[in-house]
Amino acid sequence: MEGSGYSGKRVRAAQNRLTWRQLLLVSRPALWINTVGVAVTGLWLAGELWSTRPGWWLLLLYLTLPYNLLIYGLNDLSDRAEDAHSARKGGWQGARLRGGEDAALLGWMLLLNGPLLLALALLLPGSALLVLLLSALLFAGYSLPPLRFKARPVLDGLSNVAYALPLVLPALLLGRPLPLLALLAVSAYAVGKHAFDAVQDIASDRAAGLHTTATRLGVRGTALYALGWFTVAAALLWPLSRLSALALLLVCGGMAAALLRRPTLVQAGRLYRLSILSPWLVGAVSGVQLVYLLVRGLY
Known part of the structure; x- marks a missing residue:
């Protein structure tokens, strides 16, 4: 129990090394339209201007900071070598992580994604949850070994169909044609x-x-x-x-x-x-x- 408490303190201390501004930079707010905007368009394609369903509201919330932090956080963690040579990193086009910040970023990713995914598992139909998880797995596969699609020509781009998948989530949530x-x-x-x-x-x-x-x-x-x-x-x-x-x-x-x-x-x-x-x-x-x-x- 003492070891578990000590580990928890280490995680919280590591998280404190990243400010909210840094977390926002990692999540690239200018690109949130690729998740939130696609989902809203999917709702309109399903024939609704808006939805009062709790699952929809929680899904929209998840597709902002938590989901984009997962997408781009994994990317930044795996791209240290490339980012070191990129002049555009370190600002609104993406963070350049410093030593010791990887554990902090992983901690925040778990904290912001885990509880919301559990809640969505209760509120979304099974088919919608599977599509959302498939999208997350494709993004993880893009950045992380052993798949690391980013380092595989042609597959690097094809794996980015993950950005399109939120389009079908409202139809699955509302029971409408895809x-x-x-x-x-x-x-x-x-x-x-x-x-x-x-x-x-x-x-x-x-x-x-x-x-x-x-x-x-x-x-x-x-x-x-x-x-x-x-x-x-x-x-x-x-x-x-x-x-x-x-x-x-x-x-x-x-x-x-x-x-x-x-x-x-x-x-x-x-x-x-x-x-x-x-x-x-x-x-x-x-x-x-x-x-x-x-x-x-x-x-």
Whole structure:
């Protein structure tokens, strides 16, 4: 018992080494739209503007800080070698962990994820819980050995379909038909966006000996690869919303085309800000349409 109490004190002491600001930096709030926004879009696709179900509210809460801390915390813990060569880490684009902070981060991840997952297990249907756990396992597999999809070209991007899975959670919660075409479109977008965003890290990844789709294809090849996936995503969206499909082609296809015209790491870094905004821009176009149709009773 004394050993257990001592271990608990060590964990609490380690957690105190990280401030809430540092935890927010690790969780990358600018990217929360990839979890919260996708789930809200899934609710609208299920035919509801909002839901008063406790499971929905708790799910939304979980998809903010706790879930994103899990996604990016594991990534930061496993990417120390690459992050040491990356000038963009240490700010809003991701934390650069110092010595001794790994135990603190793991402690906070367990504290924020464990209780909420247990509560969600009681409030969500079994199918929704399984999809949520599958998404978490894919993210863990992306960062952690022995799978570490991040270090496996092609699989690094394909594993990012995990970002699309929250889209089906509201339908499973409410017992509605699954938005399969939208799921496939968001999945294709996620694969292309992962490749596009990885271009700016080619130099640091190669310096750390990491092999990714981007390091294999190079700047120009990865831009073409991403453009192909964005085109597939737009084609899948076309039957659902031509305006959304065109917005995706304009924003995401446009940034891939801009990188093709000037295939340099500097250009990739400049375009990354547009890539961060892309889900907000395309999501706004899609969301406004869905809300309008729901309010008018046309969806």
